[in-house]
Amino acid sequence: MSSSITVTSLSYAWPDGTAVFDGMDASFGTGRTGLVGVNGSGKSTLLKLVAGELRPADGMIRVAGEVGYLPQSVTLDTALRVDQALGIAGQRAALHAIESGDVSEAHFETVGDDWDVEERALATLGELGLAHVGLDRTIGEVSGGESVLLRLAALLLRRPDVLLLDEPTNNLDVYARRRLYAAVEAWPGVLVVVSHDRELLDLVDQIADLRSGEITWYGGNYSAYEEALATEQEAAERMVRVAEADLKKQKRELVDAQVKLARRKRYGQKMFEQKREPKIVMGARKRAAQVSAGKHRIMHEEKLTEAKDRLDEAAEAVRDDDEIRVDLPYTAVPAGRSVLTLRELELRYGARVAGGFDLYGPERIALVGRNGAGKTTLLRTIAGELEPVSGEATAHVPLRFLPQRLDVLDGSLTVAENVARFAPGATNNRIRSRLARFLFRGARADQSADTLSGGERFRAALAALMLAEPAPQLLMLDEPTNNLDMASVRQLTSALESYEGALIVASHDLPFLESVGITRWLLLDGELSEITPEAVGFEA
Known part of the structure; x- marks a missing residue:
């Protein structure tokens, strides 16, 4: 078998x-x-x-x-x-x-x-x-x-x-x-x-x-799936437009029918008041008009209901892939501003930065290298979580570090409460309005962090760091696309498009790195060295 x-x-x-x-x-x-x-x-x-x-x-x-x-x-x-x-x-x-x-x-x-x-x-x-x-x-x-x-x-x-x-x-x-x-x-x-x-x-x-x-x-x-899905979505969006036009038409026809029936009712009432016909005839006409009006109303209301159902069905076929759109003006870093200085830095477990390294302005740095080369150790040292063996790592602006484990969140607190920990001076309304831009709207902001899916947990952690006070002008991300689906990766990319500070990303996800506008590529292989984008896809 x-x-x-x-x-x-x-x-x-x-x-x-x-x-x-x-x-x-x-x-x-x-x-x-x-x-x-x-x-x-x-x-x-x-x-x-x-x-x-x-x-x-x-x-x-x-x-x-x-x-x-x-x-x-x-x-x-x-x-x-x-x-x-x-x-x-x-x-x-x-x-x-x-x-x-x-x-x-x-x-x-x-x-x-x-x-x-x-x-x-x-x-x-x-x-x-x-x-x-x-x-x-x-x-x-x-x-x-x-x-x-x-x-x-x-x-x-x-x-x-x-x-x-x-x-x-x-x-x-x-x-x-x-x-x-x-x-x-x-x-x-x-x-x-x-x-x-x-x-x-x-x-x-x-x-x-x-x-x-x-x-x-x-x-x-x-790739074939994306093409097929794009074709499906175009067709679904056309169906929504057709259904919306049909719904508007049915609403107009219902209003027109109601106006005509109202006119007939007024005419019948006028005839009744002027008593131009025998009472028995006018009564019969009134009853027939009422029956006819009822049938017309029911017919148009049924058509309107059917049009609404068609619109709902068409809308369900359109995927709602919301994007994170945030305005973070206080993260901006002037082009010549010194952001980070590394001098003769020797890390735990052997990696080192010989001489010096400087990061200026809103540069976007990709940190690449083999597993075990020390990328996470370097980021944790810059963040102040680890002491270097020797040398110095000095950040000249407020920084935040998002580790692979996403342990910046307290699982016992809600999403809103976690953000409040990083922005204690912000009002509840301000926190919630900003969280809505990270797709945590209404009751979703009250979800406990330990009930979130992988993508939601990442979004919540990213929101907590990017909305922190003071605003981070250096953001460091360690393997940020781990456990994210394609939609979540696009959401992360759109969020980083709005970020105006300096960025250091340690990642093996080359398409993601290319999508966030990397300006410099650094290879950690025993020592830290600058490489060309072409050298990133080096053969094993």
């Missing part, structure tokens, strides 16, 4: 009772599928349900074949050896025991038929660019990106029939991403990937668009 995933009448709700899926049907066959949708639509939840990590409230999920699942958050015990993380420590120990002359039956049972497991493990590590990571090293010796690839290597060694990947390129540098792309392209079975990485989504065979608890299928990769 070929491997597949079949979802039948699936229902699932969040702990607060909000329905995520209500009777959803779907089927995934052999090939690569990109699962897309706005943050909070249930993409990660669906993968967890298929992987068996969550139980549906109703319905059924059938998986033909073994499932391998790579979640968004990869947390490995730093004390684990690499072979333990790969799940081959027992087999490896048994093999070494047999090679040493111990012919215990238990060792042969442990090895089974997998006599080349160590060679396969090393080959898999090599294919993912981890040849330098020995099987006896501990997880604490590898970077965050390498630990993601180790989890993927463990899955590939199991040879599952169905592979589920949730934001697999998070924290991966350019080199590691290319290794992952190659593994995805070579995958022979069922693969379902959730990602905001456009380059990865352009490798899939089809797109499953999850919206309002239902999946719409599009053949081809993400």
Whole structure:
């Protein structure tokens, strides 16, 4: 039997009772599928349900074949050896025991038929660019990106029939991403990937668009999906315009009919008062006129209702991808203003800034480099969260730092209360009016931070920092597009278009970096050096 995933009448709700899926049907066959949708639509939840990590409230999920699942958050015990993380420590120990002359039956049972497991493990590590990571090293010796690839290597060694990947390129540098792309392209079975990485989504065979608890299928990769969606949206917007024109027409016709009926009523009343016809005839005419008026009114009201329904239906087909639009005049930095100075800076864990580095005015700096090169350490040192080993890092303007973990938010507080922490002098009305520009309108500003989706949580953290007092004139972002869907990335880009201060972004997401108007590219590879934009896409 070929491997597949079949979802039948699936229902699932969040702990607060909000329905995520209500009777959803779907089927995934052999090939690569990109699962897309706005943050909070249930993409990660669906993968967890298929992987068996969550139980549906109703319905059924059938998986033909073994499932391998790579979640968004990869947390490995730093004390684990690499072979333990790969799940081959027992087999490896048994093999070494047999090679040493111990012919215990238990060792042969442990090895089974997998006599080349160590060679396969090393080959898999090599294919993912981890040849330098020995099987006896501990997880604490590898970077965050390498630990993601180790989890993927463990899955590939199991040879599952169905592979589920949730934001697999998070924290991966350019080199590691290319290794992952190659593994995805070579995958022979069922693969379902959730990602905001456009380059990865352009490798899939089809797109499953999850919206309002239902999946719409599009053949081809993400670029083909965008073209098809644009055509659909143009047609939907035309239908809205047609429906709006029809609604106006039905309203006019109803008013015209009411005016005509009023005239007939006045004429009949006049005839009655002047008694120009017998009373019995006038009574019959009055009753006929009332019946006719009722029929006309009902007919026009039904047409008006139908026109409203058509407009509502047409409007539902138009996607409402709101954009963040903010006016932040106090973040502006004059062109010649000194913003940041680094002098002979030596960081923890080995990276350094030889000589000096200066940032002036509203420059936009992209900080790139391999996983583990020290980009986060550099940002945390500039932010004052870490002391340098030597040298100095001096910011000359108010700065804010948004870390990968988004731990600037207090989960027990609402969105509005979190912003108030950063702007204690602002009134509640002022906070709410500014939050509305970050798409937290009305009751959404009263949501508890720990109930927000990944994209909402990022938006709330960004709002808290950008609306802080004093206004930040240097904003530092560490891997800001991790866990964001495409719509949220566009929202972030539009917010940064309104920001007039200096910007430093550490990211492996090259399309995003290009979209925010980077003026200088810095590579951290042991030392900090300036590079050309062309050198950013360097080959592994």
